[in-house]
Amino acid sequence: MGSQAATTEGEYGPGTFVDTSFTPVPKECTRILHYxxxxxxxxxxxxxxxxxxxxxxxxYPCIPGPIKSQAMTAVLHAMAGIVGQEILELKGQSSAxxxxxxxxxxxxxxxxxxxxxxxxxxxxxxxxSGEINKVMPSSNLGDALxxxxxxxxxxxxxxxxxxxxYDWHGSTNPLPxxxxxxxxPTKAPKTKDEAYEVISAVSQQYSYREIEMIMMDHGLCGxxxxxxxxxxxxxxxxxxxxxxxxxxxxxKQCPSTPPVPFPISADKRPLAGIKVxxxxxxxxxxxxxxxxxxxxxxxxxxxxxxxxxxxxxQFSLTAGKVEAELDLTTEEHRAQxxxxxxxxxxxxxxxxxxxxxxKGFGLNALLEMANKRNKGIIYVDENCYGPDGYYAERPGWQxxxxxxxxSSYVIGNAYGFKDGKSVLPSLPISDMSTGxxxxxxxxxxxxxxxxxxxxYHCEVALTKYNTTTLEKEVGLYTRDVVAKLQSIYxxxxxTPDQHVIDLFYMMVGQWKKKSKFFQQEKLWVEFTDSPxxxxxxxxxxxxxxxxxAATPRWADPPVPFCFHKELAFRTPPMDDAWQAHKQxxxxxxxxxxxxxxxxxDFQSLRK
Numbered sequence: 001m002g003s004q005a006a007t008t009e010g011e012y013g014p015g016t017f018v019d020t021s022f023t024p025v026p027k028e029c030t031r032i033l034h035y036x037x038x039x040x041x042x043x044x045x046x047x048x049x050x051x052x053x054x055x056x057x058x059x060y061p062c063i064p065g066p067i068k069s070q071a072m073t074a075v076l077h078a079m080a081g082i083v084g085q086e087i088l089e090l091k092g093q094s095s096a097x098x099x100x101x102x103x104x105x106x107x108x109x110x111x112x113x114x115x116x117x118x119x120x121x122x123x124x125x126x127x128x129s130g131e132i133n134k135v136m137p138s139s140n141l142g143d144a145l146x147x148x149x150x151x152x153x154x155x156x157x158x159x160x161x162x163x164x165x166y167d168w169h170g171s172t173n174p175l176p177x178x179x180x181x182x183x184x185p186t187k188a189p190k191t192k193d194e195a196y197e198v199i200s201a202v203s204q205q206y207s208y209r210e211i212e213m214i215m216m217d218h219g220l221c222g223x224x225x226x227x228x229x230x231x232x233x234x235x236x237x238x239x240x241x242x243x244x245x246x247x248x249x250x251x252k253q254c255p256s257t258p259p260v261p262f263p264i265s266a267d268k269r270p271l272a273g274i275k276v277x278x279x280x281x282x283x284x285x286x287x288x289x290x291x292x293x294x295x296x297x298x299x300x301x302x303x304x305x306x307x308x309x310x311x312x313x314q315f316s317l318t319a320g321k322v323e324a325e326l327d328l329t330t331e332e333h334r335a336q337x338x339x340x341x342x343x344x345x346x347x348x349x350x351x352x353x354x355x356x357x358x359k360g361f362g363l364n365a366l367l368e369m370a371n372k373r374n375k376g377i378i379y380v381d382e383n384c385y386g387p388d389g390y391y392a393e394r395p396g397w398q399x400x401x402x403x404x405x406x407s408s409y410v411i412g413n414a415y416g417f418k419d420g421k422s423v424l425p426s427l428p429i430s431d432m433s434t435g436x437x438x439x440x441x442x443x444x445x446x447x448x449x450x451x452x453x454x455x456y457h458c459e460v461a462l463t464k465y466n467t468t469t470l471e472k473e474v475g476l477y478t479r480d481v482v483a484k485l486q487s488i489y490x491x492x493x494x495t496p497d498q499h500v501i502d503l504f505y506m507m508v509g510q511w512k513k514k515s516k517f518f519q520q521e522k523l524w525v526e527f528t529d530s531p532x533x534x535x536x537x538x539x540x541x542x543x544x545x546x547x548x549a550a551t552p553r554w555a556d557p558p559v560p561f562c563f564h565k566e567l568a569f570r571t572p573p574m575d576d577a578w579q580a581h582k583q584x585x586x587x588x589x590x591x592x593x594x595x596x597x598x599x600x601d602f603q604s605l606r607k
Contacts, residue, residue, distance in 0.1 A: 015406065
């Protein structure tokens with residue numbers, strides 16, 4: 001199947017490529033799957049395997065704008081399913097059967113965070129009634145967004161430079177940004193609209209380059225809203241372009257470790273028995289951990305009550321995990337983490353580059369541990385800007401990746417705004433899709449560890465996902481398609497001032513009014529034993545195999561952050577099983593060698 005869409009250039013600004021005709025989402029997914037497979041080192045190139053994936057759903061996407069985010073995330077989950085099939089074969093399990101991916105669910109997946117209901121009431125109803133604060137433990141994010149000024153320090157603003165807008169991101173503590181730009185948070189206006197005007201007036205005192213330097217000098221989060229072409233010309237854009245979306249490498253700077261077979265258990269999911277330590281917060285890396293947990297992995301997420309997190313994520317992204325607390329500023333807790341890591345197959349680092357390394361848990365430290373135990377480790381780095389380049393260690397969030405890569409620029413243009421006026425994509429798309437990318441990458445590394453041995457470093461970047469969706473080979477929807485989607489879902493106006501939480505509820509509200517997604521039971525999973533109520537319903541895992549026993553699922557319900565008191569994997573240590581496997585393998589080798597020595601007719605095999 002061809003992997004190149006017919007496109008025209010420039011419709012949504014410099015460096016944009018728009019399809020000349022519309023292809024229904026399920027069919028388009030198959031084309032994009034072939035393209036990503038071709039450009040993903042280590043991924044199968046078998047066309048029969050790729051074509052065997054069944055994409056099903058409506059012809060049109062349920063996400064506003066021209067970017068094919070729904071098709072992209074459907075394809076990433078299909079790729080995870082394909083690697084899962086390869087792992088099942090390595091484990092000696094009979095085929096799990098064909099993979100089915102519901103493309104409508106892929107659109108909903110991008111809105112996972114607010115897509116939950118507790119005892120029959122969805123997030124919109126719980127938020128409107130105020131009950132959300134009773135069922136949701138707080139991580140103090142409310143303090144970070146505590147007044148109108150602090151809330152609107154996550155928005156896109158005009159600058160003194162004509163045609164260039166800038167994405168300000170106050171992060172989980174906007175006070176340093178207030179101080180850097182002489183904005184007094186104690187004098188916050190009553191309304192968010194008024195607060196936006198206050199910050200907009202400040203932003204327009206500076207060129208975008210001046211804002212960028214102030215942000216850099218103070219270690220703050222922000223980015224100009226580049227066009228796709230302008231981003232590709234930056235130093236970091238050029239550095240990131242050298243890397244593929246799916247990127248993992250065996251670590252050759254350390255001694256090789258032997259192949260590690262996948263654990264065999266009664267649980268038939270691909271990653272059953274694989275142990276993962278997730279050190280992360282907010283969305284992208286936790287989404288990766290949740291996807292691995294659905295595949296069967298035993299995931300322990302480490303966070304701290306001292307760190308602000310996204311409270312709404314507790315209802316979904318903690319599914320299937322042990323949620324434990326450690327304060328890595330203390331020697332005692334660092335020692336506890338090392339004890340856990342010594343048992344782990346995978347570590348997910350969701351903090352910016354070098355951050356966790358300064359606490360002693362960088363790549364080289366984990367490789368040294370892996371060498372001592374003679375069992376390879378998979379080290380997953382998830383960050384904003386990728387593995388190298390000028391901004392590699394710069395802090396960043398999903399909104400920053402959207403601005404940097406050109407996604408916000410394209411969305412603003414598609415909504416009819418001119419002169420670079422930019423708007424966030426409607427959901428934390430790069431966050432959730434980077435999580436899916438991390439899942440694929442981790443599974444490929446685990447597969448190769450089982451086949452060839454060694455330790456692997458996986459690199460996953462928010463901005464890389466964004467730039468991939470804007471490539472010519474992927475293409476963008478036409479303005480007619482964008483208008484068609486608007487006519488179907490009737491979304492309220494989306495503008496530069498809106499916070500991602502505003503967009504959450506806007507999207508869910510229109511899906512409720514204009515679709516039948518919430519009545520399709522196969523898209524959802526219900527837990528009757530969660531800490532949140534008698535019934536917690538969330539979006540189900542994306543991958544479906546023909547064999548229900550192998551199909552991804554969460555064994556345990558979502559729980560609040562730092563919920564579990566015991567810091568331990570659920571599955572027992574595999575040392576005994578590992579030794580038993582080595583003894584079994586040695587016995588097989590010994591028998592084969594005996595046969596070669598005893599049977600003259602086997603002499604040619606010895607040679």
